[in-house]
Amino acid sequence: MRMNGIGDRPIKTKVLIYFLPIIILAVILTGLAxxxxxxxxxxxxxxxLLxxxxxxxxxxxxxxxSLQF
Structure with a gap:
C-alpha cells in the first residue's frame, strides 16, 4: 500500500513545497516595500518641484x- 503524503515524495519536491511560498512571500514584501x-x-x-x-x-x-506704468 502506497501513501500519497509529503513523506514519500522526493527531497526536491519537499524543498519546493516548503520554500517556494517563503520565497514568493519575500519577493512580494520586497516589492511592496x-x-x-x-x-x-x-x-x-x-x-x-511645485x-x-x-x-x-x-x-x-x-x-x-513692476514694469507696468
Whole structure:
C-alpha cells in the first residue's frame, strides 16, 4: 500500500513545497516595500518641484508687475 503524503515524495519536491511560498512571500514584501518607498519619494519630489515653480512664478509676476506704468 502506497501513501500519497509529503513523506514519500522526493527531497526536491519537499524543498519546493516548503520554500517556494517563503520565497514568493519575500519577493512580494520586497516589492511592496520598494513601491511604498518610491511613492513617498515621488511625493516629496513633486511637492518640492511645485514649490519651486510657484516661487519662480511669483518672482516673474512681481517683475512683470513692476514694469507696468
Amino acid at each position: 520598494s513601491y511604498l518607498s518610491a511613492v513617498s519619494q515621488l511625493k516629496k519630489n513633486a511637492y518640492s 514649490s519651486d515653480t510657484l516661487y519662480q512664478t511669483n518672482i516673474f509676476l512681481k517683475m512683470i508687475n
